[in-house]
Amino acid sequence: MAYESRLRSPLVDRLFDAILSLRTREECYRFFEDLCTVREVRALAQRFEVARLLRQGCTYDEIVARTGMSTATISRIKRFVEFGADGYNLVLTRLGVDAPAAGAQAEGSSGRGSRRP
Numbered sequence: 001m002a003y004e005s006r007l008r009s010p011l012v013d014r015l016f017d018a019i020l021s022l023r024t025r026e027e028c029y030r031f032f033e034d035l036c037t038v039r040e041v042r043a044l045a046q047r048f049e050v051a052r053l054l055r056q057g058c059t060y061d062e063i064v065a066r067t068g069m070s071t072a073t074i075s076r077i078k079r080f081v082e083f084g085a086d087g088y089n090l091v092l093t094r095l096g097v098d099a100p101a102a103g104a105q106a107e108g109s110s111g112r113g114s115r116r117p
Contacts, residue, residue: 003085005085018031019031046067046068046069047073047077048088049066049067050063050067050069050073050074050077051077051080051081051088051092052092052097053066053067054074054077054078054081055081055088055089055092055097055098055099056097056098056099056100057099057100060074060075
């Protein structure tokens with residue numbers, strides 16, 4: 001069954017087609033520098049970094065220390081990593097970012113200062 005996004009529209013399709021046409025990191029920098037403010041790109045990059053760190057099993061405290069993000073924002077991102085459209089996990093898997101082995105996670109813990117369940 002095909003994924004049905006709440007974002008789907010002809011305008012968003014064109015934007016995504018444009019992004020998919022980019023071939024190099026330099027092209028990405030050029031396009032996103034024209035499309036977004038520096039603050040917007042950095043916010044997206046920071047959210048992606050939080051998702052990567054969550055996937056690797058970092059604690060909230062570790063993520064706050066590394067990124068400066070609030071625990072509320074980290075919690076929202078964690079919700080999308082675990083229960084969202086699976087976009088974070090799709091990309092992180094393709095980039096080779098593995099979740100920690102089951103034995104490396106704190107047993108039965110979740111939330112602030114704990115390992116991902």
